[in-house]
Amino acid sequence: MVTNIAAYHFTPLDQPxxxxxxxxxxxxxxxxRGTVLVAPEGVNMFLAGDADAIEAFLAPMREDARFEGLRVKYSESLAQPFARLKVKLKREIISFRREGTTPLHARAPDVKPATVARWLQQGHDDDGRRVVMLDTRNDQEVAYGTFAGALTLPIARFTxxxxxxxxxxxxxxDATVVSFCTGGIRxxxxxxxxxxxxMDNVLQLDGGILGYFxxxxxxxxxxxxFVFDERVALDPALQPLVDAKVQAA
Known part of the structure; x- marks a missing residue:
């Protein structure tokens, strides 16, 4: 069994x-194997391998004050989903190209998955406002699945x-808008x-779709x-579907 991790952390890095x-x-x-992106604003990682090797990789980061609070999402697969290892230096760990949007000193309020699930079930938030789930992912990702009734946008890239x-x-x-993406970084x-x-009525889904699952x-x-490796897409039990294909609308 192969252990897969997805993790990001915004933190200032003087020597990326x-x-x-x-x-x-x-x-x-x-x-x-997998992809690690490093930028002056932090790190974004998708890695897979032996469970002990994953923990050995993470151990020094957990002891580094710059990565205090690093949250890691785990899943498992029968095979290695990455062909090789890529570690790259980037301008941003997720490209948005908007000034002042790196959450190094402040972040937008979040809402926990259990609260969102309750809101969706009851049809409104705790103040009686309608809830709109806003998908910030691109067309390709949305095609594999999204929240029922979500507002999806015709975009090819995050920018x-x-x-x-x-x-x-x-x-x-007039709505409480809950923005969401795969793992929360966007x-x-x-x-x-x-x-x-x-838009002071916007919240972010804590942990993204994977955290919700x-x-x-x-x-x-x-x-x-949709996930960014050879597993293609994960179901709500975080299991890959080898034969996953986008169905025609």
Whole structure:
């Protein structure tokens, strides 16, 4: 059995090049495969390998004050879902290209998966406002599944989101908007940008879809969640579907 992890952490890195070299050497020596992105704003990781090797890789990071509070999502697969190891230096760990959207000093309010599940079941939030689930992922990802009734946007990449959201802003004013993505990283930036741009009714789903699956299962979710490796998509039990294919609409 192969252990898979997904993790990101926003933290200022003065010498990201040094961290790239360190993580590449450590992951390589432990025979891990996957992708690690490092930028001055933090790290974003998708790795797979032996369970003990994964923990050995994470141990130094857990002891590093820069990564205090690092949250890791785990899942398992029968086969290694990555062909090779890639550790790269980037300008951003998730590209959004909007100034002031890196949550190093402040982040948009979040809402826990159990609370979202309750809101979806009762049809409104705790103040009686309607709830709109806002999918910040692209067309390809949405095609595999999303929350029932979610607002999805015709975007090919994350940087398209601001323009695609513009026609919907007026209609969202009376709602509690819960933005979500695969693991939470995109909403860290998107929700912060939306609130700074006047949408003070926006929350972010803590842990994203994968965190939701992990804590409450698939309640209110239709289909599966696209992931960025050879497993293609995970069901609410975090199990890969080898024959997963996008069904024609």
């Amino acid at each position: 090049e040094a961290l790239v070299a360190d993580l590449r050497e450590r992951a390589g020596s432990l025979a891990l 398209d989101l601001p323009a695609a959201l513009e026609p919907h802003r007026e209609a969202l004013k 909403c860290e930036k998107a929700a912060l940008w939306m609130r700074d741009d006047g 992990e804590e409450v299962g698939g309640q209110g979710y239709e289909g599966r969640c």
